[in-house]
Amino acid sequence: MTYLWLALAFIAAAVIAGVIFARQGAQPGETGKHWKAVGLAFAALAVLTAVFDSVMIGMELFHYDASHILGVKLGLAPIEDFAYPLAGVVALPGLWMWLTRIRKQSSESRTESRLKGLVPQAVLASRPVSWINTAYPFAAAMLLTTREIDWVLVVGTFYFLIPYNLAMYGINDVFDYESDLKNPRKGGMEGALLQPHLHRPMLWLAAITNVPFLLVLAFAGGPAAWISLTVSAFAVVAYSVAGLRFKERPVLDSLTSSTHFVSPAVVGLALAGAEVTPGLVILLAAFFLWGMAAHAFGAVQDIEPDRQAGIGSIATVFGARRTVRLAVVLWLVAGLAMLATPWPGPLAAIIALPYIANCAPWWNVTDTTAARTNVAWRRFIWLNYGSGFLVTLIFILHWSLTS
Template structure:
């Protein structure tokens, strides 16, 4: 009979823990942070800026673990009712994991925040603190924006902040139509994605924008914000605006035709793909312009 190697057992346990934390950070949604950060860097006219690398690294696992780890800690009641949790769309945690997640969020984020305070302009640090605080208090009391209709959707405009944080950190002028357009885009997407959770949120006693407005009303709310974002994007790039209005229009019209949470669940993969497609078009055009020497 062989005895398990303690070192091998410890490594296996650590690997399993790391994999669990990565799962909680929802890698399929990292595009919303790292993708936006990279685009913000390219909009400064730099293909790669060494000063931006710590920010880009922070926008991968650390910041997404902060967003979704905190969310999972405070959403255990609704997540337990949600059949889509437990897969790529989000973890379903157990109470015994709360301490691990809290420590992991602190350990992966605090060193970056200390570095940013020491290395970046004060305005960039202020934006980073705002960016972090909005997502913490989206889920955490006493503010808990998630349970406040309209504030839940409006607070998610923060997903667009890397387009502002990056140029401010690098000493470059922000491209304001792109920044404001992405803020508006993020408001729309949050509300739209919440339609699929209307029944679970209502059962848990949480009134989100989607619960308050219903599927049809939320489609109109999101459609208005997506239309505003398309107008703003058009000031920077007509092709990007066209892609944005085409995908957003499809999502909104489909929801208006069949305004139910089930439609939201069926369309969620399209919504997840939305930033990948629109971001790829925007990034491709921007990188091509940089390569040809016509940007900035």
């Protein structure tokens, strides 16, 4: 089978699924806007695919058998490569619309059973837009260390992609329900508003989907992996559950949140048996500072609902202005720290600049206007994708220099 037929199969399945999902999930008058957005998204992904694939092919990281492709290329990227972003952009937005509509319908129904709507709400609670933020560090850490794809890499990447996020955000949404009721941001991309009858099933679902993966990954590693997995799992639980609630302990909340994103990389390094070097320690420290800055800045927009709910956070204690300034400083130090890492690590220093530029306009924000920073926070979510692209290019350069 040639790549063309395989690609066409993916596209056909995606188109069918995308059309069905869009019809089921779209509100009246939304269909036209939906497909225009799909077109714009694919145009952006096509450009990134052409650049990204051309760079990798140009560096001879992989190649295609000429007998299996048409020979039509954009740059160095075969036309077949564009099938996968096309399939994703056609199917996934419709799926999101459908799941969102199911969530709204299920929350309005008073006769639903105890478990009805659990899966759609669990997907929303896991923040699909942020899945990559935890899976990527793990996969990159393992792949750059071992330089091979094995079952541990595949299992670990899947775990940190979905089950891990389900636990991290699902547990948080359960224990934050009362405060989330007062938070206008909740109920969509920035957090689900789980109905009370789903709280206990959500906790069970988080446990059932996480414990087996943790055991398998622990079995695959040694003491270093056991410790890092324990710290990672503890941080996920301790951040939200009653009795610990690290999210209500100023500064510790940002430290714990950063651990959520750095620990997958540490787990990957531990499973791969990576050598601990000063450069690696500095890189992880820079990543950790980035995570603290992200959490601190994100907490600013919730100052009012958090105070109404009696929740303490780094932002409610320091105040909006000081917290924003702290976030800017942390991102700046993270960028400067990357200058001390081995080449091509210093190139990553520039990645701090978009975050600083996004945050700095709020340098003098007040507690009464803190909610307006949500505009910058929404940009931050998408900045992560652009930063991930740049980090990937740096990883590719590192791979080529050390191979």
